[in-house]
Amino acid sequence: MVMEIVCPAGTPAALRAAVKAGAHTIYCGFNDETNARNFPGLNFDRTEMRSGISFAHEHGAKVLVAINTFPRAGSESIWHHAVADAETCGADAVILADLGLLDHTARNHPGLRRHLSVQAAAANADVINFYAETFGVRRVVLPRVLSVHEISAINAETDVETEVFVFGGLCVMAEGRCSLSSYATGLSPNMNGVCSPASHVEYEEDDGALDARLGGYLIHRVERNAPAPYPTLCKGCFSAGGKTGHLFEDPVSLNAERLIPQLQKAGVTALKIEGRQRSKSYVAQVVRNFRAAVDALDAGRPLPQGMLARLSEGQAMTTGAYKKTWR
Amino acid sequence: MSVPQTQIPQCPVALATALRFVPLVPLSLSLTAFSRRIAKAHPDMFRRLGKHNRALFVLDPTDLPVVLLLKPNNGLPTITVSRQHGDGTARISGPLAALLGLVHGAFDGDALFFSRDLVIQGDTAAALALRNAIDDAELDLAHEVTIVSGPLARSLEQVIAFAERRTGLCLTRPEDSLSW
Numbered sequence: 001m002v003m004e005i006v007c008p009a010g011t012p013a014a015l016r017a018a019v020k021a022g023a024h025t026i027y028c029g030f031n032d033e034t035n036a037r038n039f040p041g042l043n044f045d046r047t048e049m050r051s052g053i054s055f056a057h058e059h060g061a062k063v064l065v066a067i068n069t070f071p072r073a074g075s076e077s078i079w080h081h082a083v084a085d086a087e088t089c090g091a092d093a094v095i096l097a098d099l100g101l102l103d104h105t106a107r108n109h110p111g112l113r114r115h116l117s118v119q120a121a122a123a124n125a126d127v128i129n130f131y132a133e134t135f136g137v138r139r140v141v142l143p144r145v146l147s148v149h150e151i152s153a154i155n156a157e158t159d160v161e162t163e164v165f166v167f168g169g170l171c172v173m174a175e176g177r178c179s180l181s182s183y184a185t186g187l188s189p190n191m192n193g194v195c196s197p198a199s200h201v202e203y204e205e206d207d208g209a210l211d212a213r214l215g216g217y218l219i220h221r222v223e224r225n226a227p228a229p230y231p232t233l234c235k236g237c238f239s240a241g242g243k244t245g246h247l248f249e250d251p252v253s254l255n256a257e258r259l260i261p262q263l264q265k266a267g268v269t270a271l272k273i274e275g276r277q278r279s280k281s282y283v284a285q286v287v288r289n290f291r292a293a294v295d296a297l298d299a300g301r302p303l304p305q306g307m308l309a310r311l312s313e314g315q316a317m318t319t320g321a322y323k324k325t326w327r
Numbered sequence: 328m329s330v331p332q333t334q335i336p337q338c339p340v341a342l343a344t345a346l347r348f349v350p351l352v353p354l355s356l357s358l359t360a361f362s363r364r365i366a367k368a369h370p371d372m373f374r375r376l377g378k379h380n381r382a383l384f385v386l387d388p389t390d391l392p393v394v395l396l397l398k399p400n401n402g403l404p405t406i407t408v409s410r411q412h413g414d415g416t417a418r419i420s421g422p423l424a425a426l427l428g429l430v431h432g433a434f435d436g437d438a439l440f441f442s443r444d445l446v447i448q449g450d451t452a453a454a455l456a457l458r459n460a461i462d463d464a465e466l467d468l469a470h471e472v473t474i475v476s477g478p479l480a481r482s483l484e485q486v487i488a489f490a491e492r493r494t495g496l497c498l499t500r501p502e503d504s505l506s507w
Contacts, residue, residue: 198454
């Protein structure tokens with residue numbers, strides 16, 4: 001069976017591009033704080049979501065709606081409405097992280113398929129089975145901290161489908177629990193759907209060097225012609241203890257395309273591409289690449305050579321935790 | 328794993344030279360009229376801009392001696408061409424080929440940012456909203472020009488195709504066909 005390619009879409013145009021490029025499934029979100037990519041000019045209003053889902057269904061693709069931030073006390077209705085509207089729009093599943101929202105959805109929308117977001121950081125079979133037994137979760141997006149061997153061990157102990165990231169930006173380890181953006185700006189991906197919100201980012205080019213500030217803090221300076229990273233604290237370059245470097249993580253992108261056969265053997269159902277903030281050009285290129293890879297694997301052909309490096313943050317790539325080699 | 332830089336074509340020197348002498352007022356008026364025609368055909372673009380609809384964007388093709396000052400004005404845009412540096416809410420700088428490639432969806436904005444072919448200064452949120460709004464609008468500037476060219480449309484299409492081949496500039500929207 002061909003592994004499922006799950007592709008991001010930040011706009012209706014990106015959704016159509018993903019479908020045309022061969023995505024089996026597209027994930028997207030409403031244009032508010034209920035999804036973890038609440039960026040200026042991105043996402044779908046209710047009308048766009050309905051027509052986007054119709055377009056995908058007409059072409060045999062599915063749409064998952066990410067409602068994967070954590071509801072604010074007193075404002076839970078915003079998240080409840082999002083789940084109800086996703087069902088009304090015809091979503092094939094919702095991607096949730098918050099226990100309360102999972103419970104609400106299981107009780108009030110039992111026919112709506114539920115996936116567990118990476119934001120829930122479910123990293124072992126016990127917790128995944130708990131989500132399945134308690135809230136009827138059918139698929140879990142695994143956090144990017146697991147090796148292929150660990151993913152295999154999880155799949156051996158659960159019937160819940162597993163979806164893993166294969167391309168795109170990397171986060172620091174405990175996803176859904178990161179407070180770095182909150183520390184610098186007061187806004188976080190967990191509560192507001194924005195990591196390092198653009199409204200708090202400033203760039204300044206001086207004699208070829210590019211300075212990036214987040215919430216007023218200088219977080220990195222790259223010299224002339226050196227690749228630039230995203231303006232997130234986790235990718236910041238800091239001086240401490242007499243050394244200067246990327247203390248949290250290097251500004252590189254995940255690319256696990258060469259590991260697809262191993263991920264298939266490990267029992268993975270779906271391969272997820274990060275990047276709802278990216279353009280339709282990115283979406284089309286990455287989807288074509290990965291669709292060709294899974295089709296080749298299914299047909300017993302060698303994997304095609306990838307062409308994705310120039311789309312990567314810092315123009316550099318890693319296989320992340322899948323092949324752990326800690327420094 | 329690291330990779331070589333993306334190659335972005337340079338704007339023809341003749342165009343840059345011509346823009347040193349072209350009168351800017353008629354050019355600005357023509358571009359404003361053109362942008363209003365596009366605005367009429369793509370109203371959703373302005374909805375996506377949201378609160379940034381009143382921003383002033385400085386679009387700076389770094390290989391040309393002019394900048395474009397774009398005011399979206401909630402669907403009634405104006406474009407002023409200037410030979411000054413220009414100040415605005417946000418400044419987006421890069422080779423003309425990169426800016427045209429972004430408009431036509433041929434390039435990814437983040438990838439151009441990573442490779443330093445694109446520089447954003449000022450209000451980053453406004454610049455991001457503009458980029459996302461344009462990406463969703465699926466513009467084709469050459470098509471917008473030819474549909475108002477009446478009997479000259481066919482010849483103009485051929486001229487644009489020739490210019491695109493000759494310069495490497497992305498003057499039309501690439502085909503978006505079904506792969507599967």
